[in-house]
Amino acid sequence: MAPRRTRASAAAELQVESGQQVSSPPPEPAAKRQPLKKAPAKVKNETKVEVSKKPLPTRKRKAPAPKEESPVFGDELPHNLGSLPTPDTDDVDEAKEASPPKKARRVAKAKQIADVKPEIKDEATSADVKTDGKPKKKATKAKSHKLTPGETPYPDYAHPTSEECYEVERILAKKHGKVTAPKSIPMPSLEVTGCGEVPSVLDALIRTRLSAATTGKNSSNAFKGLVKTFGTLKEGVGKGSVDWNKVRLASQTDVFEAIKSGGLANNKSKDIKAILDMVYEENQARYAALKKEKETKTEADGPAGSENEPAQEKNTEIQRVESGVLSLDHLHLLSNEDAFARMVQFPGIGPKTASCVLLFCLQRPSFAVDTHVFRLCQYLGWVPKETQKGQPPVNRETTFAHCEARVPDDLKYPLHQLLIKHGKECPRCRAATSTSSERWEEGCPIEHLVSRYGAKKGEVSPAGKAAPKTKRAAATKKGKGKKKVDSDSEEAESSDLSDVEGDDDYE
Structure with a gap:
């Protein structure tokens, strides 16, 4: 009776005929194999071999190409900001007008702040008094002590008589x-x-x-x-x-x-x-x-x-x-x-x-x-x-x-x-x-x-005992603090x- 022919025995026969080892794993089906690109040949003197620029198929996302800064030509500013201000005028209004809308708002705000600063500086300068050629701060504005002559802040307190x-x-x-x-x-x-x-x-x-x-x-x-x-x-x-x-x-x-x-x-x-x-x-x-x-x-x-x-x-x-x-x-x-x-x-x-x-x-x-x-x-x-x-x-x-x-x-x-x-x-x-x-x-x-x-002056608490000394006074007594006037x-x-x-x- 002839031996039963199985898929495994058929595959083994084919490998023997093609010269492959029987112990080798079966190759993957051709339909599922990905085409591989040949690696560039190595040269002893390390001369570069041109490689095809065609990208390899991959599931990974392509890395974004690095942005190149536009060179400045003449008086042109990068990023479409307009022209450079001329050194003799320091006028940057034209450059600001050419800014994108979002950047224009920031520039306008910066200009507003810059416009305020000179005013503050001038105001401070006008308040200075020059003494011996050097600016000196003017004396502070006169203060108000909120005192009403002839009126006491404690009208209900009847002392001293x-x-x-x-x-x-x-x-x-x-x-x-x-x-x-x-x-x-x-x-x-x-x-x-x-x-x-x-x-x-x-x-x-x-x-x-x-x-x-x-x-x-x-x-x-x-x-x-x-x-x-x-x-x-x-x-x-x-x-x-x-x-x-x-x-x-x-x-x-x-x-x-x-x-x-x-x-x-x-x-x-x-x-x-x-x-x-x-x-x-x-x-x-x-x-x-x-x-x-x-x-x-x-x-x-x-x-x-x-x-x-x-x-x-x-x-x-x-x-x-x-x-x-x-x-x-x-x-x-x-x-x-x-x-x-x-x-x-x-x-x-x-x-x-x-x-x-x-x-x-x-x-x-x-x-x-x-x-x-x-x-x-x-x-x-x-x-x-x-x-x-x-x-x-x-x-x-x-x-x-x-x-x-x-x-x-x-x-x-x-x-x-x-x-x-x-x-x-x-x-x-x-x-x-x-x-x-x-x-x-x-x-x-x-x-x-x-x-x-204060206790150091002999003050007595309502309970009839000497008023408690403060921590500072206690530290002074122990010699741990500086000599201090009584706490009161x-x-x-x-x-x-x-x-x-x-x-x-x-x-």
């Missing part, structure tokens, strides 16, 4: 000596700056500005520097004081060098220069108005306060301007409120400085509040410890406004002086003292009237600081 004020004045006068306001203003000292105790209002204002945030010794050294550099007036109301018009005409650098021993010389020199420029402009305006009033013989044409000014003083004011002497003495003609409002418009002049000039130079009742007065007003309970909703927080500015309305006028001068003296000398009311201080046991004459803030103190200032330090707080 007149009785409380008279009691404190009586006790402190017994301890430190009786204080009364002088009947006349002394001639200006060239050794001590002071806080405005001079006849000239302008002189008083700048002296008080020099006294801010520094010791009396430093401010006096700064004033001596101005005297040495610019000289003094030999006649007139400002006789014996600095020639402020020479200071105005000098550079800020010269003013800085003259007062650099006084501290904060950079800020103070800028403020002094700006104040003197403002006073000069004001003097010129008043001069023109007084001349017009004199010609028309109509008081309505005169400057502010001229209705209260005698004819002789008007002539003196005119002569002073013609002589090149700067002056603010016309503030004598204004009310307390108007004079105060005018002074706080000057750069670097806060409520405290303006109040000092009112008190010491213009001889008006005003309760100036420095750091010592502020601290004692808090201890005495003359300002609220906690304010009601909608009321401003308690600070030196609000303390001034509140006490200005409540302290009797006849006590404003003596209480100001006595509180400063007591705040500097009392072993318990000074800023840098505590229950562990060496002189604490000496006591305080107003101990029964004060309630000091509003600032760590030396008791030797000038009476009017700190108007820089309002800048």
Whole structure:
């Protein structure tokens, strides 16, 4: 019987006839085989053999051909942006007009921004004041302290009463000596700056500005520097004081060098220069108005306060301007409120400085509040410890406004002086003292009237226990922190600081 013929045996017979090994796998059907391209022959000297550019069939997507940048010919820009701007005109308007719509919007926006920048630059330049050939920023615009003279920010707080004020004045006068306001203003000292105790209002204002945030010794050294550099007036109301018009005409650098021993010389020199420029402009305006009033013989044409000014003083004011002497003495003609409002418009002049000039130079009742007065007003309970909703927080500015309305006028001068003296000398009311201080046991004459803030000052909590110390105070006790004034103190200032330090707080 013949063996059965299968497909596998038939295929094996065919492979034997064609010379293939029987063990080789059967070839794929011809219909399914992909045509292969012959590989280029390798040459020993690695000469290139041209290959057909016809792409091989593949299922992969063709990679996009790389974009070639169009070369720039002549003045033509790439990407159809138009022509290059000519160097002599820097005009790019034609190039922008040729931009595609989307790019044109971006270019238009960029042009709009570019058009605004020069205006801002010009505006800033116009606000600059050239000093010694170098541009200098003009003083900042006068600030508003939002104080209404005669009105307290805490109308529901009934302290201090007149009785409380008279009691404190009586006790402190017994301890430190009786204080009364002088009947006349002394001639200006060239050794001590002071806080405005001079006849000239302008002189008083700048002296008080020099006294801010520094010791009396430093401010006096700064004033001596101005005297040495610019000289003094030999006649007139400002006789014996600095020639402020020479200071105005000098550079800020010269003013800085003259007062650099006084501290904060950079800020103070800028403020002094700006104040003197403002006073000069004001003097010129008043001069023109007084001349017009004199010609028309109509008081309505005169400057502010001229209705209260005698004819002789008007002539003196005119002569002073013609002589090149700067002056603010016309503030004598204004009310307390108007004079105060005018002074706080000057750069670097806060409520405290303006109040000092009112008190010491213009001889008006005003309760100036420095750091010592502020601290004692808090201890005495003359300002609220906690304010009601909608009321401003308690600070030196609000303390001034509140006490200005409540302290009797006849006590404003003596209480100001006595509180400063007591705040500097009392072993318990000074800023840098505590229950562990060496002189604490000496006591305080107003101990029964004060309630000091902070555990270091002996404050007791409502529960009857000592108030908890702050983390900073604890760190100091352990020697891990720097020596710090008691946590209740509003600032760590030396008791030797000038009476009017700190108007820089309002800048």
